[in-house]
Amino acid sequence: MAYRLFEGKEHASIYQQYRFTPPTGLKDIIIQYLDKKKGQPHVLAVDLGCGTGQHTRLLAPHFKEVVGIDISECQLEEARSVPGFTNITYREGTAEELPFEDGTVDxxxxxxxxxxxxQSRFLIEANRVLKPGGCMALLGFTDWYIKLNYKDCGDKLNCIYHEVGVD
Ligand SMILES: C[S@@+](CC[C@H](N)C(=O)[O-])C[C@H]1O[C@@H](n2cnc3c(N)ncnc32)[C@H](O)[C@@H]1O
Incomplete structure (x- = not known):
């Protein structure tokens, strides 16, 4: 089941003001991993549940194009109000139905x-839109309880997610 929270204007404005940006070191690890697995060029990155765009903006220097997707138009309005990121676009949508052709996302x-x-619907979409060698990075700081379900490799995905978790 997908959940719909964080959608109000006031909530989005508080997010924009106080939400911290994820560490750049973590972003560097993700880009290095992508370099190793897929190689250059890095054309399209998609940041799902982008909120007010803190993580989306970190990706901008590394890709020709970055798209932030969120179900909340209020969050996206806040994200769009940050100037200086000409290769980022923000689109309203869900992680479970991605507006990209098969095999187009790095x-x-x-x-x-x-x-x-x-989880099931999102991971089917992720597998559909990613290029061969393309990568997915799920990051968070309190989402240790996530349960990934995908075909017969849910257990493997959950092991990887928990293995790289830092207490
Ligand atoms: C906790 S906020 C994180 C926002 C941002 N990524 C950050 O790190 O600040 C979660 C975001 O996911 C969005 N969201 C929740 N369910 C979603 C879904 N199914 N598809 C797309 N976005 C979703 C919410 O609207 C919200 O902006």
Whole structure:
């Protein structure tokens, strides 16, 4: 099941003001991993559940194009109000129905958001849109309880997610 929270204007404005940006060191690890697995060029990154765009903006220097997707138009309005990121676009939508052709996305990320998604539907979409060698990074700080379900590799995905978790 997907959840719909964080959608109000006031909530989005508080997010924009006080939400912290994920560490750049973490972003560097993600880009290095993508370099190793897929190689250059890095064309399209998609940040799911982008909120007010803190993590989306970190990706901008590394890709030709970055798209932030969120179900909340209020969050997106706040994200769009940050100037200076000409290669980022923000679109209203859900992680479970991505507006991209098959095999077109280099990197998919979700920062403190994947635990809200319908895991089965989202992972089917992720697998559909990613290029061969493309990567997905799910990051967060309190979402240790996430349970990923995908075909017969849910257990493996959950092991990886928990293995790299830092207490
Ligand atoms: C905890 S906030 C994180 C926002 C941002 N990534 C950050 O790190 O600040 C979770 C975001 O996911 C969005 N969201 C929740 N369910 C979603 C879904 N199914 N598809 C797309 N976005 C979703 C919410 O609207 C919210 O903006």
């Amino acid at each position: 990197l998919l990320t979700a920062a403190s958001a994947a635990h809200w998604f319908d």
